[in-house]
Amino acid sequence: MKKLFVIKIGGNVIDDAQSLDAFLQRVAQIDTPVILVHGGGKIATRIGDQLGIESKYIDGRRITDDxxxxxxxxxxxxxIxxxxxxxxxxxxxxxxxxxxADGNLVPAVKRPVKSIDYGWVGDVQQTALKAAQWAALLEAGFVPxxxxxxxxxKxxxxxxNADTMASAVSVCLGALYNVRLVYCFEKKGILRDIGQEDSVISHLDKENYNSLKAAGKLFAGILPKLDNAFAAIDAGVEEVLIGHADDLLQNTGEQTTGTLITA
Amino acid sequence: MKKLFVIKIGGNVIDDAQSLDAFLQRVAQIDTPVILVHGGGKIATRIGDQLGIESKYIDGRRITDDxxxxxxxxxxxxxIxxxxxxxxxxxxxxxxxxxxADGNLVPAVKRPVKSIDYGWVGDVQQTALKAAQWAALLEAGFVPxxxxxxxxxKxxxxxxNADTMASAVSVCLGALYNVRLVYCFEKKGILRDIGQEDSVISHLDKENYNSLKAAGKLFAGILPKLDNAFAAIDAGVEEVLIGHADDLLQNTGEQTTGTLITA
Structure with a gap:
């Protein structure tokens, strides 16, 4: 199968014009088919403030009102x-x-109201994504x-959530492509020692993940991200890479500097 | 050749939520491949006012600053x-x-500064449009x-300008499709008598256009639109239809109620 990179960047890159520009220059250098998924950024809060649209929270959860x-x-x-x-x-x-929404490429439903009404928030319907529609864009030479x-x-x-969308697209296209899902963040990868920037765990598979987790050797905050990564792999994604935005070219190559996660 | 409708709507439809919704219901009923081109609307001015972004004009021409x-x-x-x-x-x-900008589907250049610097305004490069890229989207079942x-x-x-973009896309796809370019506006069509809403000229070809123009029987304000329509036809568009947004289904059918313009 052909290789495909699904690359996710978040607000930390988007908010800094220079970082973003440097990052996009790297994206443009990748030969293989690419899908880039981006998050939001502080600019939404800034423009919202100017427009008098306040960020509302209930129990620490952001609510998306009209x-x-x-x-x-x-x-x-x-x-953006x-x-x-x-x-x-x-x-x-x-x-x-x-x-x-475009081409209904990531079908979703409005999150059902239970204890909290999140407002206009979408939950992705994984099984409703259509690989053929995405493949049509990629085959036409577009970089979505x-x-x-x-x-x-309606x-x-x-x-x-942008992470969820990146994962959903990767899982969907796992049927047609050999997908590496690359999460770019502000650290070089998953660290063995949270205080040591160069203590990157270069490879995680389920076996060593479970033993590191059982031994309490992973920072608790990273566990949901890793659980999601393994869920994506179980659902057909070949590899998940968690690494620094600056290292994109290494992390879309053979000599990765981030944490490569495989089955 | 397969039929294709390129439909342009402007601010008068976009600014009215009910008209827009009714219009889009009509668009959704068209079977043939469709490309919908939309203009702006007053909402940009309203949001601009809230953000402190003033509309600037030089000699009556709107300037697009940062x-x-x-x-x-x-x-x-x-x-929108x-x-x-x-x-x-x-x-x-x-x-x-x-x-x-997406997929470079409508290549343009920044308008050169001559007597007026229009700022960030694009002039479409007609010959640079690629029909194959548009066709890939249409063939995949998307309605752009x-x-x-x-x-x-850079x-x-x-x-x-949305009218220009609609025309450019129509000309480009004229090579692959039998294109009808439909301009939706607030009148039923080109009127013989500007005071009579039902005096629609149902058909214009170059010959009767030139004779009506020579006889001074057309409202001067409509001449640039008609000249552009004939330019599109000379460049490979099969038909241009100028009609009311409410009459979209008639005007994408055989029994048109607007002004049908052909060679």
Whole structure:
């Protein structure tokens, strides 16, 4: 099977114009088919403040009300997405900016109201993703750039977690491609010693993950991310890589500097 | 050749939520491949006012400065484009929202500074459009929804005239499809008598256009639109239809109620 990189970047890269530009230059250098998934960033909060749209929280959870969904649709789906597209196009990378609503490429449902009403938030319907539609874009030579938004099938946009979307697209395309899902963050990888930046665990498989976890040798905060990584692998993703945004070219190559996660 | 409708809607439909929704229900009923091109709307001005981004004019021409290009990228490329996409998806129409920057689908250059510096405004490079890229989207079953934005090839977005983009896409696809370019506006068609709403000229070809024009029987304000329509036809578009947004289904059928323009 052909190789495909699904690359996720978050706010820490997006918020810094220089880091973002350097990162996108790297993305443009990758030969293999790529899908880039981006998160939000502080710019949404800044523009929201100017527009008088407050961030609302219930029990520490962000709520997406009417004003907020319009705000993130503008900022994530418009401003950030198209800035990335224009930059990549400037580096001769044929970026095509979309949200999960476009082409219904990431089907979702509005999160059901239980104890908390999250508002206009989408939960991805993994089994409803259609690999053929994604493959049509990739085969046409486009580099999809996916903003963290979906729709509810009833005419409304939904705010959606970018990590989850990256994972869902990777799982879906695992049927057609040999997928490496690359999460870019601000550390070189999963660290053996949280105080030592160079103590990267270069490889994790289920066996050594479970033994490290059982021995309490992993930082608790990273466990959900790793559980999600192994869930993606169980669902058909070949490899998950967690590494630094600066190391993208190494981490899309053979000599990875981040943490490579395999079955 | 297969039939294709390129449909342009402007601010008058976009600004009215009910008209827009009714219009999009009609779009969703069209069987033939469709590309929908939308303009801006008053909402950009309203959000700009809230953000302290003023509309600037020189000699009556709107200037797109740094603040304005970010504003229209958010509003046209984000808010309006995705509202349309979510609505169409809700009506089971597989809309895919893009700008001309996405996939470099509408190549443009920043308008050269002569007597006026228009700022971040794009002039479409007609001959650089690639029919195969558009056809790939249509063949995959997507209904492209195009926002009036392009990019300069150097990492920057550009504000671009929606009528021109609709025409450029129609001309480009004229090589592969039998294209009817449908301009939706607030009148039933080109009127023989500007005071008589039902005096629609049902058909114009070059011969009767030239004789009506020579006899001074056409409202001067409509002449540039008609000249552009005939230019599109000379460049390979089969038909141009100018009609009311409410009459979209008639005007994408055989019994048109607007003004059908042919060679």
């Amino acid at each position: 004003g907020t969904i319009d705000l993130v649709t503008m900022v994530y789906g418009g401003l 997405n198209k800035k990335i597209v224009a930059a990549l196009q400037g580096y001769n990378c044929n970026a095509l900016g979309i949200t999960g 750039v996916l903003a963290p938004l979906t729709h509810d099938g 005419g409304h946009m939904l705010n959606t | 603040g304005t290009i970010d504003l229209v990228t958010m509003v046209y490329g984000g808010l 484009n995705k509202k349309i996409v979510a609505a169409l998806q809700g009506y089971n129409c597989n809309a895919l929202g893009i700008t001309g 929804v195009l926002a009036p934005l392009t990019h300069d090839g 990492g920057h977005m550009l504000n671009t």
